[in-house]
Amino acid sequence: LPTALARPLARLIDELSKLPGVGPKTAQRLAYHILRTSSSDAEALAAAVRSVKTDLRYCSTCFNIAETDPCAICASDERDKRIVCVVEEPLDVLAIERTGQYGGLYHVLHGAISPVNGVRPDDLKIPQLSQRLKQGGIEELILATNPNLEGDATAMYIAQLTAGNGVRVTRLARGLPMGGDLEWADEVTVSRALEGRRGL
Numbered sequence: 001l002p003t004a005l006a007r008p009l010a011r012l013i014d015e016l017s018k019l020p021g022v023g024p025k026t027a028q029r030l031a032y033h034i035l036r037t038s039s040s041d042a043e044a045l046a047a048a049v050r051s052v053k054t055d056l057r058y059c060s061t062c063f064n065i066a067e068t069d070p071c072a073i074c075a076s077d078e079r080d081k082r083i084v085c086v087v088e089e090p091l092d093v094l095a096i097e098r099t100g101q102y103g104g105l106y107h108v109l110h111g112a113i114s115p116v117n118g119v120r121p122d123d124l125k126i127p128q129l130s131q132r133l134k135q136g137g138i139e140e141l142i143l144a145t146n147p148n149l150e151g152d153a154t155a156m157y158i159a160q161l162t163a164g165n166g167v168r169v170t171r172l173a174r175g176l177p178m179g180g181d182l183e184w185a186d187e188v189t190v191s192r193a194l195e196g197r198r199g200l
């Protein structure tokens, strides 16, 4: 960055450029926008950033991001506790919730098995999923990991892990774009994939 830049502005540009998809040019544009914005808007942005780090936690049952533990979904009486949908990331929960078609619970793995990247089953919330299954009451596990190499490998691993314990294991139907992530799919596509799920 040019040294002529005032230090607070340079610092903001530096921080913004660490965000995914934000290059130096965009970071500069955003920084100047924030500089011109009202004090209250700038404060609201700073407070929102701080709040996601201080006011959020992980649900100790499903590991979704939540304000409370257990989260609102796990704590709800309206949800069908016999069905658990296994997803890679918290954003995948949002993608499925947006369809309005799913009334069960979730389990967020926080990633997918990837030998190439050194991600092993124990690095994910897979042991916690085994634990949930052992506690009983779950009749169906919907494996909604992403339709790519890692997502498929993770689904296979979980399917093998649960084999023979009487839980129905299903996988989302194809139709999600191959290699595409669940979080980016539209509601109709996710709805169809959910309805067309098949036994593994």
Ligand SMILES: [Zn+2]
Binding pocket: 059, 060, 061, 062, 063, 064, 070, 071, 072, 073, 074, 075
């Ligand atoms: Zn939960």
